[in-house]
Structures are given as structure tokens and as C-alpha cells.
Amino acid sequence: MLDWLENTAIARMVQESMWGYPIVLSSHAVGMAILVGIVLMINFRVLGLAPKVPISALKTMYKIAFVGVVINVLSGSMLFVANADAFYESTPFRLKIILLVVGTTLLVNLARRIFSSSDSAPEYVPTRQVKLLALVSSIVWIGVIVMGRLIAYWDWKDF
Amino acid sequence: MDGILTWMRDSALAGMINNNIWVFPTLETLHFIGLILLMGSLLIIDLRFIGFAPRIPLNAVLGFLPVSLIGFVINLTSGILFLFSDPYHYYPNLSFRLKMLTVLLAGLNVVWFKLSLNLENPSFENSRNPRMLLRLIAALSLLLWTSVIVFGRMIPYLK
Numbered sequence: 554m555l556d557w558l559e560n561t562a563i564a565r566m567v568q569e570s571m572w573g574y575p576i577v578l579s580s581h582a583v584g585m586a587i588l589v590g591i592v593l594m595i596n597f598r599v600l601g602l603a604p605k606v607p608i609s610a611l612k613t614m615y616k617i618a619f620v621g622v623v624i625n626v627l628s629g630s631m632l633f634v635a636n637a638d639a640f641y642e643s644t645p646f647r648l649k650i651i652l653l654v655v656g657t658t659l660l661v662n663l664a665r666r667i668f669s670s671s672d673s674a675p676e677y678v679p680t681r682q683v684k685l686l687a688l689v690s691s692i693v694w695i696g697v698i699v700m701g702r703l704i705a706y707w708d709w710k711d712f
Numbered sequence: 713m714d715g716i717l718t719w720m721r722d723s724a725l726a727g728m729i730n731n732n733i734w735v736f737p738t739l740e741t742l743h744f745i746g747l748i749l750l751m752g753s754l755l756i757i758d759l760r761f762i763g764f765a766p767r768i769p770l771n772a773v774l775g776f777l778p779v780s781l782i783g784f785v786i787n788l789t790s791g792i793l794f795l796f797s798d799p800y801h802y803y804p805n806l807s808f809r810l811k812m813l814t815v816l817l818a819g820l821n822v823v824w825f826k827l828s829l830n831l832e833n834p835s836f837e838n839s840r841n842p843r844m845l846l847r848l849i850a851a852l853s854l855l856l857w858t859s860v861i862v863f864g865r866m867i868p869y870l871k
Contacts, residue, residue, distance in 0.1 A: 575869040579862045582747075586861060590752020594776060603775025610767035614756055617764070695745060702741045 555637040567635035574635070581628040585701075588621025589694050592660055596694075599667060599679045599687035608677045612668040645707050649700035652693050659690040717799040729797040736797065743790040747864075750783030751857055761842045761850035770842060807870040811863035818856035825849045 558564060567573045591614050598606055633640050640646045663686050667677055679687070720726060729735045753776040759765070760773040795802050802808045828845055842850075863870075 572869075575866055579865040582744075582861050582865050583858055585744075586748055586751035586858075587755065590748045590755055592752075593748060594752045594756050594779070597776075597779065602779065603772060605772035605775060606768050607772075610765050611756075613765035614759065617755075617759065698744050698748065699741050702737065702744060706737045 555641055558634040558637040561634060563631060564634040564637070567631050577628045577631045577635075580624055581632065584621045584624030584628060585698070586621070588618050588625060589698065591615070591618035591621070592656075592694055593691055595667075596663070596687040596691045599663070600684055600691075608667050608679070612664075615664055615668065640704070643704050643707060645700045645703035649697055649704070652696045652700060656690060656693040656697055659686060659693060663687060663690060713803070717803055720796045720799040723796060725793070726796045726798075729793055739790045739793055743787055743794075746783045746786030746790065747861060748783070749779050750787065751861065753777065753779035753783065754853060754857060758850035758853045761846050762854075763842070763847060766840050769840065802867070805867055805871055807863045807866040811860055811867070814856055814859045814863060818853065818860060821849060821853050821856055825853065 559568075567577055594602075595611050595615060597603075598608060598611060663683065666683050666686070667679065729739070756776050757773050757780070760768050760770065825846070828843075828849060
């Protein structure tokens with residue numbers, strides 16, 4: 554399965570074309586900035602930053618974060634197939650995927666709580682429980698970044 | 713210039729970074745976190761000034777600016793340490809030079825943004841519709857900072 558992935562046309566393109574790999578890697582960094590950047594800012598707002606920004610109005614930004622999801626699922630899959638067995642074996646990569654699943658669950662859960670009110674409803678004020686959710690979500694998403702970076706160093710060079 | 717580069721390479725600081733295998737990966741991870749803080753907060757601010765999420769008052773969204781500043785300081789510090797660790801790698805590198813040029817342009821764009829904000833009419837506090845010039849500056853900001861990320865990621869490839 555992993556060998557087959559590494560021999561697909563898309564994997565070959567990323568591995569062999571001179572600019573394939575750097576372009577996919579750059580896209581992954583830009584997608585990361587969009588997705589994790591917006592997620593952290595929503596969490597920080599819930600935790601008390603920029604208090605004059607209506608929390609419900611950040612729903613637009615939450616939707617825009619999906620652009621980052623699309624970029625990174627695509628670029629991430631391309632990076633994976635180019636080196637499938639090494640990624641599959643990598644401990645930080647496995648932890649990154651686990652943290653991604655946890656982070657996404659927390660994000661969707663938080664969004665459901667803070668963006669549910671309609672435009673005419675009185676402005677949403679986060680409860681302690683929701684603030685805790687935002688704090689844990691921030692830590693988990695930072696963990697995703699740390700693990701992503703560690704993939705290059707764990708037992709692997711030059712990424 | 714050669715004198716400065718040699719001085720950096722032979723400094724105690726460079727020795728400290730290069731003689732401990734965990735320092736560089738840690739700095740790199742911090743550089744990514746700084747990138748996310750800077751780009752995430754600027755995304756919210758710039759997207760608002762471009763015209764998204766009109767329910768957020770313009771002055772309220774500027775509450776995210778301290779995060780941009782923190783992200784920038786983290787990346788300036790970690791970036792200078794990268795330079796010390798291997799000055800002869802970075803200084804002649806084409807992507808590095810393009811990145812520094814783009815950071816400079818993005819910085820000038822921030823000054824332009826600030827000057828244009830000061831020229832806003834006194835009712836800015838309650839304004840919901842930014843002038844065309846501010847929209848343009850905000851779009852330019854996103855374009856420039858995205859280029860900074862891409863050139864940074866290209867340093868090992870576009871030399």
C-alpha cells in the first residue's frame with residue numbers, strides 16, 4: 554500500500570520535479586498560517602483578547618479558515634505520498650495526526666457553542682467552560698505545529 | 713560585510729546554537745509559532761479592512777494588533793539567531809534576500825496603513841466601511857506577508 558502510494562503519478566511529480574517539492578512545502582506553510590492562525594485568534598478572542606470584537610461576527614473568519622484546511626489536506630497528502638513509508642513510521646507524524654483529530658474536534662465543538670446565535674440575539678459571552686475549551690484547543694493546535702516540525706528531526710534529516 | 717559575517721560565525725552565540733542539537737529545531741518551531749501569530753492576527757485585521765465580517769467595528773479589530781507585534785518580535789529574535797548560526801549560508805542566499813526585501817516592504821506598508829488610519833475622519837470609531845485606499849493597503853499586506861512565508865520556505869531550494 555505505502556509502496557504503491559510512493560509510485561503514483563502524483564508522488565513521482567513531487568519527488569522528481571525540481572520545483573514540485575518546494576512549492577508543495579510552501580503551500581503547506583501558507584495553509585498552516587491561514588488555518589491555525591485564524592483558529593488561534595478565535596480562541597484568543599474567547600479568552601478575552603480584543604473584547605470589542607463581537608464573537609459571533611468571527612464566524613466569517615471561521616469559514617475562511619476552511620481555505621487553509623483545503624490547502625493543507627491537499628498539500629499534506631502530496632507530501633505524504635512522496636515519502637509514505639517514512640511518514641508512516643515517524644512517531645511525530647503519528648502524534649501530529651492524533652493531535653489534528655483532537656484539535657479539529659475541539660474546534661468544531663467550540664464553533665458550535667459560540668457561533669450558534671443568530672445576528673439578532675444578544676451578544677454571546679463565553680462561559681468558563683467555553684474558555685477552557687479555547688485554551689485546550691490552542692495548546693493542541695500548537696502541538697500540531699511542534700510535531701510537524703519535529704518530523705524533520707526525529708530520525709530524519711533535511712526537511 | 714565579510715568582517716561582520718565572520719564575527720557572527722565565530723561568536724559565542726553561534727557556538728551555543730550549533731553545539732546543541734536541540735537549539736535549532738526549537739528556534740525553528742518558535743519561528744513557525746511566531747509566523748502563525750503574526751499572520752493569523754493580520755489575516756483577521758486585513759480581511760476586515762478588505763470588507764469581510766462588516767459587523768466587526770474597524771477600531772475593535774485593531775485589538776488583535778498586539779498579537780502581530782508579539783509574533784514579529786518572536787520571529788525577529790529567532791531569525792537573527794538563525795543568521796548567527798550560519799551567516800555564510802543565509803547572506804548570499806537569493807530567497808533569504810528576497811524575504812528580507814519583502815519584510816521591509818511589508819513594514820513600509822504597515823507605516824502607510826498607520827498614516828492612512830490617522831487621516832480617517834473622526835467618526836472612524838464607529839465606521840464600518842473602510843475607504844478604498846485602506847482596502848488596497850490591507851490586500852497588499854496579505855500579499856506581502858504571504859510572500860515572506862513562501863520565500864522563507866524556499867531558502868533551501870531557491871539559492
